[in-house]
Amino acid sequence: MALHSFDPEVAKIVGVNAATIYQNIAFWIEKNQANEKHLYDGQYWTYNSVKAFGEQFPYLSADQIRNALKKLVEQGFIVKGDYNKANFDKTRWYGLGKKANSICEKSQMEMVKKANGVGKNPEPIPDSKPNIKPDRNQKRSIDQRYQDETDPLWVYFVQNVWAHCWRTGDSRKNAFKSFAKLTKPQKQALVEALPAAKRLFLTKDNDFRPMMATWINRNGWEEIQNRSAAHQSPDQSASVDWEARIAHWRSDNTWLPSWGPRPGEHGCQAPADLIETKPQDTTQNTLF
DSSP, X not given: OOOOOOOHHHHHHHOHHHHHHHHHHHHHHHHHHHTTOSEETXXXXXXXXXXXXXXXXXXXXXXXXXXXXHHHHHTTSEEEEOOOXXXXXXXXXXXXXXXXXXXXXXXXXXXXXXXXTOSOOOOOOOOSSOOOOOOHHHHHHHHHHHHHOOOHHHHHHIIIIIHHHOOTTOOHHHHHHHHHTSOHHHHHHHHHHHHHHHHHHHTSOGGGSOOHHHHHHTTHHHHHHHHHHHHOOHHHHHOOOHHHHHHHHHHHOOOOXXXXXXXXXXXXXXXXXXXHSOOOOOTGGXXX
8 A cells, every 4th residue: 555645844835636647747757867767858757647636646636637737837946848759749847946955955954963963853752652551560450459348238248139139250359349349328228128029030030130330330239129119009019128237237347327216226126136236247247
């Protein structure tokens, strides 16, 4: 595949299209000079037709090529000639004009300056591929934190849902990573939806149960809550999962006003046996 280029100094004057064609003409003239070919009237030439230019530059139309050649002639970058042997041959010949020589001399001077260190030092090219590899030690510490996690809400999730609805091949570690990213209100909402979620999961064959990390990431408990609310009668909606609320209260001492008085306060509606029951040592249940 041919690579097309142009001199920015030329492009400033005649545009990119004309500068690209000029680069092609200058290349062939230089090559003819090296081979001592097509020397007429004291200078070297090359020839081409609009059709031939179109084959070399398929992204330019015939009119664009004609306009580009016209600009190059008008600005003095090239000159036209006619050195065809047959009178009927209308192929155009092109040589370098005075403007081309001045641009060439300027470019050579710039190259000499850079080589001698006279020009400005170029800015270093920024690293386009920064080191984004994670710190392995940091990754291990995060994984260790997951292993040491003893959040009572997570333990409740494992004991009441994971243990009964686990899908073959599912990753408990990935599920906890998703769980750990939830906010406190999200964890509370998830735990309250678990009894209904458990009933739903158990109605499905193992292969059709969701991966728990995926279910948590897409806030699957919201679908459970909406489905439960649509099928509950007024009496049923009054019943709540006190075990989930107590587990949440034990985890971070959070108690929503809508739940009524807190455990230990007068009028608390939570079953006394749940409040008085001490949570079991669940350290073994949270190891992966």
